[in-house]
Amino acid sequence: MKALILSLLFTISAAHAADVQLVKVYKSARKLELIGANNKVIKTYKVMLGRNPIGHKAFEGDNKTPEGTYTLDEKNPNSNFYKSLHISYPNFKDKLKAKSRGKSPGGDIMLHGMPNDFRDMMDFVTSVGLADLGDDLIRSGLLGYDWTNGCIAVTDSEIEEIYSMINVPTKITIFP
Numbered sequence: 001m002k003a004l005i006l007s008l009l010f011t012i013s014a015a016h017a018a019d020v021q022l023v024k025v026y027k028s029a030r031k032l033e034l035i036g037a038n039n040k041v042i043k044t045y046k047v048m049l050g051r052n053p054i055g056h057k058a059f060e061g062d063n064k065t066p067e068g069t070y071t072l073d074e075k076n077p078n079s080n081f082y083k084s085l086h087i088s089y090p091n092f093k094d095k096l097k098a099k100s101r102g103k104s105p106g107g108d109i110m111l112h113g114m115p116n117d118f119r120d121m122m123d124f125v126t127s128v129g130l131a132d133l134g135d136d137l138i139r140s141g142l143l144g145y146d147w148t149n150g151c152i153a154v155t156d157s158e159i160e161e162i163y164s165m166i167n168v169p170t171k172i173t174i175f176p
């Protein structure tokens with residue numbers, strides 16, 4: 001019976017992965033949608049963005065989440081966060097804009113889960129009053145903030161689900 005249930009769940013997950021044609025992110029609504037055939041929304045998630053979320057990412061260190069059309073082009077089950085999907089930022093136009101400002105466009109923009117380790121972001125964790133809490137409480141506390149350096153974050157259980165439903169490459173469009 002257990003094998004039958006696992007087989008059925010795997011079949012359903014595989015079918016969903018094949019059905020996801022596009023990922024849409026609406027920064028102002030803090031919303032991510034998985035889109036299937038006929039532009040049908042399969043599932044919606046709440047997201048957390050870069051610490052400075054308004055506007056398009058212009059250069060490394062601006063803490064902005066990019067806007068535009070990119071590709072989810074790589075899966076990483078062993079990232080610094082609980083699983084990640086790489087976003088193909090920067091594109092050629094992003095590189096030119098950053099270069100015109102004498103800056104690097106940055107990179108390593110991901111759709112990911114929560115941090116595996118909070119040491120790299122302790123200044124932020126302290127600034128929002130979460131520093132004296134355990135990891136599980138910090139994870140819960142981060143849900144109310146835009147805390148990434150420009151990535152798009154969801155909970156660990158949500159990235160687990162998204163990760164299983166996305167085949168790479170898949171297009172991602174990020175709206176203001």
